[in-house]
Amino acid sequence: xxxxxxxxxxxxxxxxxxxxxxxxxxxxxxxxxxxxxxxxxxxxxxxxxxxxxxxxxxxxxxxxxxxxxxxxxxxxxxxxxxxxxxxxxxxxxxxxxxxxxxxxxxxxxxxxxxxxxxxxxxxxxxxxxxxxxxxxxxxxxxxxxxxxxxxxxxxxxxxxxxxxxxxxxxxxxxxxxxxxxxxxxxxxxxxxxxxxxxxxxxxxxxxxxxxxxxxxxxxxxxxxxxxxxxxxxxxxxxxxxxxxxxxxxxxxxxxxxxxxxxxxxxxxxxxxxxxxxxxxxxxxxxxxxxxxxxxxxxxxxxxxxxxxxxxxxxxxxxxxxxxxxxxxxxxxxxxxxxxxxxxxxxxxxxxxxxxxxxxxxxxxxxxxxxxxxxxxxxxxxxxxxxxxxxxxxxxxxxxxxxxxxxxxxxxxxxxxxxxxxxxxxxxxxxxxxxxxxxxxxxxxxxxxxxxxxxxxxxxxxxxxxxxxxxxxxxxxxxxxxxxxxxxxxxxxxxxxxxxxxxxxxxxxxxxxxxxxxxxxxxxxxxxxxxxxxxxxxxxxxxxxxxxxxxxxxxxxxxxxxxxxxxxxxxxxxxx
Ligand SMILES: Cc1cc2nc3c(=O)[nH]c(=O)nc-3n(C[C@H](O)[C@H](O)[C@H](O)COP(=O)(O)OP(=O)(O)OC[C@H]3O[C@@H](n4cnc5c(N)ncnc54)[C@H](O)[C@@H]3O)c2cc1C
Ligand SMILES: *[C@@H]1O[C@H](CO)[C@@H](O)[C@H](O)[C@H]1NC(C)=O
Ligand SMILES: *[C@@H]1O[C@H](CO)[C@@H](O)[C@H](O)[C@H]1NC(C)=O
Ligand SMILES: *[C@@H]1O[C@H](CO)[C@@H](O)[C@H](O)[C@H]1NC(C)=O
Numbered sequence: 001x002x003x004x005x006x007x008x009x010x011x012x013x014x015x016x017x018x019x020x021x022x023x024x025x026x027x028x029x030x031x032x033x034x035x036x037x038x039x040x041x042x043x044x045x046x047x048x049x050x051x052x053x054x055x056x057x058x059x060x061x062x063x064x065x066x067x068x069x070x071x072x073x074x075x076x077x078x079x080x081x082x083x084x085x086x087x088x089x090x091x092x093x094x095x096x097x098x099x100x101x102x103x104x105x106x107x108x109x110x111x112x113x114x115x116x117x118x119x120x121x122x123x124x125x126x127x128x129x130x131x132x133x134x135x136x137x138x139x140x141x142x143x144x145x146x147x148x149x150x151x152x153x154x155x156x157x158x159x160x161x162x163x164x165x166x167x168x169x170x171x172x173x174x175x176x177x178x179x180x181x182x183x184x185x186x187x188x189x190x191x192x193x194x195x196x197x198x199x200x201x202x203x204x205x206x207x208x209x210x211x212x213x214x215x216x217x218x219x220x221x222x223x224x225x226x227x228x229x230x231x232x233x234x235x236x237x238x239x240x241x242x243x244x245x246x247x248x249x250x251x252x253x254x255x256x257x258x259x260x261x262x263x264x265x266x267x268x269x270x271x272x273x274x275x276x277x278x279x280x281x282x283x284x285x286x287x288x289x290x291x292x293x294x295x296x297x298x299x300x301x302x303x304x305x306x307x308x309x310x311x312x313x314x315x316x317x318x319x320x321x322x323x324x325x326x327x328x329x330x331x332x333x334x335x336x337x338x339x340x341x342x343x344x345x346x347x348x349x350x351x352x353x354x355x356x357x358x359x360x361x362x363x364x365x366x367x368x369x370x371x372x373x374x375x376x377x378x379x380x381x382x383x384x385x386x387x388x389x390x391x392x393x394x395x396x397x398x399x400x401x402x403x404x405x406x407x408x409x410x411x412x413x414x415x416x417x418x419x420x421x422x423x424x425x426x427x428x429x430x431x432x433x434x435x436x437x438x439x440x441x442x443x444x445x446x447x448x449x450x451x452x453x454x455x456x457x458x459x460x461x462x463x464x465x466x467x468x469x470x471x472x473x474x475x476x477x478x479x480x481x482x483x484x485x486x487x488x489x490x491x492x493x494x495x496x497x498x499x500x501x502x503x504x505x506x507x508x509x510x511x512x513x514x515x516x517x518x519x520x521x522x523x524x525x526x527x528x529x530x531x532x533x534x535x536x537x538x539x540x541x542x543x544x545x546x547x548x549x550x551x552x553x554x555x556x557x558x559x560x561x562x563x564x565x566x567x568x569x570x571x572x573x574x575x
Contacts, residue, residue: 030130033146033173037139042131044086045122046094046103048074051115052122055103062116071110075411077232082159082210085176086127089232092413093165095125096573097495106488107412115488126165126573128155128174134207135179140265140296143175147554153570154554156292158208158237161230163416163522166238166292166557169570175296177237180206183217189301191261191275198276202260204301207236215393223304224392226252229346229400229452236262236300238291242521243469245454245479247344247357247400248392252305253459256287256467263299267550271298276466285545285561288469289535290520292557294549307391310357311366312399313343315373317382319352325440326380327352330372332432335477336423339457341369346403347451347478349443352382355399356453363388409448415484415498417506417524420476420516423457438508439480445505446482452522453478468538472517479519482506496575499526520559525574530559 034041049055050066073080081087088094095102101123106112114120132139147154157167158177167174182205189202203225205214212231218224226246233239235255244255252258261275262283272295274283285294317323331347331354342360347353354373361369367386374384389395425431443449455476456464464474482505484498503526510528518527520534531539539561546562556564558571566574 029146029150033142036142036146037132040132040135040139042085042133043129044127044131046124046127047080047084047086048103048105048116049122051105052103052120053118055122056124057121060122067116071105074105074107074110077230077410081410082161082178082232085131085133085157085174085178088127088160088168089410090161090163090414091411092415092495093162093168094127094160095413096123096170097575098492098573100490100492101125104488108487112488124170126168126170128157128169128172131157131174131176133179134175134177134296137265137271137298140175140298141269141271143173144265144267144269144554147173148552153556153568155557156237156296156555158234158291159210159232161233162238163414164520164525164558165574166560170573172570177207177234177296180208180298181213182206183209183214185218185221185223185304186301189260191277191301192273194275194277200260200303201305202301203304204261204299205235207234207296207298207300209235211235215396218304219307219391219393222307224248224307225302225304226255226258228255229403231396231401235302236297238521240300240302241286241289241291241297243288243473243519245452245473245519247346247395247454249454249456250339250344250458251342251359253456253461254288254467254469254473255302256469257456257459257462258303259287259300260303261301262286262297264295264297266295267552267554281545282549284466284468285542287467288538289542289545290557290560293546293555293560293562295555308359309388309390310359310392310395311361311363311386312389312395313345313354313356313366313370313373313384313386314399315354315356315370315377315382315384317352317377317380317384319350321440321444323352323380324349324443325436326376327354327373328436328439329432330376332426332435334369334372335453336426337369338453339423339455339477341365342458343369343453345453346400347453348403349449349451350447353403355403357389357395357399409483413485413490413495413498415486415495415502416481416522417502417527418479418481418518418522419506419509419513420455420470420472420479420518421509422472422476422513422516424475425513426477434512438512442480442482442505442508445484445501447485448483450481451478452481455479468535468542470517470519470534471536471538473519476516479522480506480509481522492575499575523559525558527559531561534559535561
C-alpha cells in the first residue's frame with residue numbers, strides 16, 4: 001500500500017473538475033438562500049464521478065478521459081482533494097461509513113474497474129448537499145441565519161483534511177473557505193486595539209490559505225513560521241484553531257502559541273476581531289479549542305521569525321520488528337534530551353525513518369546528540385546522517401514534503417487514534433521499558449504508525465495559560481499516531497473491525513498514561529471521556545465560551561466542545 005501511494009505521488013494534473021448534478025431538487029428555502037447570497041449556492045458531486053455510469057441511483061454519462069485524470073490524481077492532495085469542493089483527504093469522511101455509500105476508486109489500484117463499473121453507483125455519502133464558496137463575512141452571516149431558521153446542519157470546510165469528519169456531513173450546508181486566499185507580511189504588526197509597544201513581526205492570511213504558499217511567500221522575504229507537516233493543510237482552519245504542531249514547535253511553540261489575531265464571524269451573526277485586547281475569551285478559545293465550534297474564522301495573523309539554518313538528522317533502518325525495538329530503546333533513552341535540544345520532526349515506524357531538525361545545536365553538537373542512533377542504525381544496515389540546511393523551506397522541501405506519512409494519509413480511509421506521551425513515562429529505566437513494550441504492542445496492531453516529535457515540551461515562551469490547547473501537550477515529549485484502514489469493497493464489519501483494531505492498539509498507551517490525553521485533530525473518533533482527553537482542565541471554560549457565543553449550538557461537530565451527541569442525523573454516517 002505504502003509503495004503504491006509513494007509511486008502515485010507527484011503526478012501533475014491539467015484540469016479541475018466541477019460536476020453539478022442538474023437533477024437534484026431545489027426547494028424554496030434553498031432558493032431563498034441562493035438569492036440572498038447572489039446566486040452563488042452550489043451543489044456538488046463526488047469528484048470521481050466521471051468514472052461512474054450512475055450517480056445516486058440515476059444513470060449518468062461516464063467520461064473515460066476525465067476518469068483517467070481522476071485515476072492519475074487520486075492521491076494528489078491539492079487538485080484532487082483540496083482544490084475541489086467535494087474532495088476530502090481521509091475518504092472515510094466523504095463516504096457514509098454506516099451504510100457504505102461512497103464514490104471511491106480502489107486506492108490499491110485506482111484504475112481497477114471493479115470499483116466504478118456498473119453496478120457500482122457513485123453515492124454522495126457524507127459530502128454536504130450544498131455549499132457556498134465563501135467570499136466574505138456576508139456569506140457567513142447569511143448561512144448562520146439560514147441554519148438557525150431551517151435547522152439544516154452547517155459545516156465549515158477548508159481543505160477537508162480533518163481526521164474526525166468535522167468538515168463533512170450528510171444533508172448539510174457547507175461554508176467552503178478555500179477561496180479566501182491572500183498573504184500580507186507586517187514587520188510591525190499591532191493587534192487591533194492593543195498598545196503600539198506590542199508590535200510583532202507577523203503574517204496575515206485568509207482562511208483558505210494553505211501552508212505551501214505561505215512557506216514560499218515567507219521564504220522569499222527571508223522569514224519562517226511554525227507550520228504543519230503537509231503543504232496542503234490549511235493554516236488558519238482546523239490546524240491553528242486546534243493547536244497546530246510543527247517540527248519548529250519544540251523551539252517556537254504551537255501554532256496556537258504564535259497566533260496574534262483572528263477575524264471571525266460568531267454564530268450570532270456578528271463579525272468580530274479577537275486578540276489579546278478585545279474579545280479575549282473568544283481569542284483564548286480559538287487558540288486550541290478547535291475549529292468548527294466558536295465561529296467562522298475569515299483571517300488569521302501569526303508571528304514569523306527570520307530564517308535560520310537547521311541541523312538535520314536523517315536516520316534509517318530496515319523496518320523489521322527486532323530492529324525497531326532496538327532503535328526505539330535508544331530513542332526513548334534520548335527523547336527528553338532531544339526535546340530540550342530543540343529537535344523536532346517525525347519518526348515513521350512503518351518505513352524505518354527518523355527525520356529531526358534543530359536550530360539550536362551546531363553541527364558538532366548535533367552529531368554528538370545523534371551518535372547512539374547513528375551507530376546502531378548503521379550497524380543494522382541503514383544509512384544515517386546529520387547534515388545542515390539553510391532555511392525552513394529547504395528542510396520542508398527536502399525532508400518533509402512527500403514523506404511517507406503525509407502521502408500515506410491521503411486518498412484512503414484512515415481509522416486513526418493517538419496519544420500524547422508524557423515526559424514522566426521516560427524518567428526511569430523501568431518506565432522506559434514499560435513504554436517500549438506498550439509501543440511495540442501498539443505498532444503491531446496498526447498498518448501505519450508515526451511518532452510526531454513536535455511537542456512544546458522544550459518551548460519556554462509560554463506556560464500555556466494564554467491558549468486553550470490541551471495542557472498535556474506541554475508535559476509530553478511527543479504524540480503517537482496509529483492507523484488502520486479497509487479496502488474499497490469493504491463491509492460494515494470490516495470498517496468496524498479497523499476502528500476496533502485501532503482502539504485496541506492505542507489502549508496499550510492509554511493504559512500506561514492514565515492522566516494524559518490526545519490531540520483532538522488526530523484522534524480516535526471513539527475517544528473515551530473526550531472532553532477531558534482533548535482539553536483537560538480547559539474544558540469547563542471552553543464550554544462557557546461556546547455557550548456565550550453560540551447558545552443555540554448552530555455549530556456542532558463530533559466530540560467538539562459542547563457537542564450535542566451522536567444521535568443527530570448529521571452523525572448518521574459514523575460507526
Ligand atoms: C496529511 C496531513 C498532515 C497533517 N499534519 C499535521 C501537522 O503537522 N500538525 C498538526 O497539528 N496537524 C496536522 N494534520 C491534522 C490537521 O491539523 C487537521 O486535519 C486539521 O483539522 C486540518 O484543518 P483544515 O482547516 O485544513 O481542514 P478541514 O477538514 O477543512 O477543517 C478541519 C476543522 O476545522 C474547521 N474549520 C476549517 N476552517 C475553518 C474556519 N475558517 N473557521 C472555523 N473553523 C474552521 C472545520 O469545520 C473542521 O472542524 C495533518 C492532516 C493531514 C491530512
Ligand atoms: C443559484 O442561483 C444561480 C443563479 O440563478 C443558479 O445558476 C444556481 O444553479 C443556483 N444554485 C442552486 C443550488 O440551485
Ligand atoms: C463507461 O462505463 C462502461 C461500463 O464500465 C464502459 O464499458 C464504457 O467504456 C465507459 N465509457 C466511457 C466513455 O468511459
Ligand atoms: C542516548 O542514549 C544512549 C544510551 O542508549 C546514551 O549513551 C546517549 O548518551 C544518549 N544521548 C542523548 C543525546 O541523550
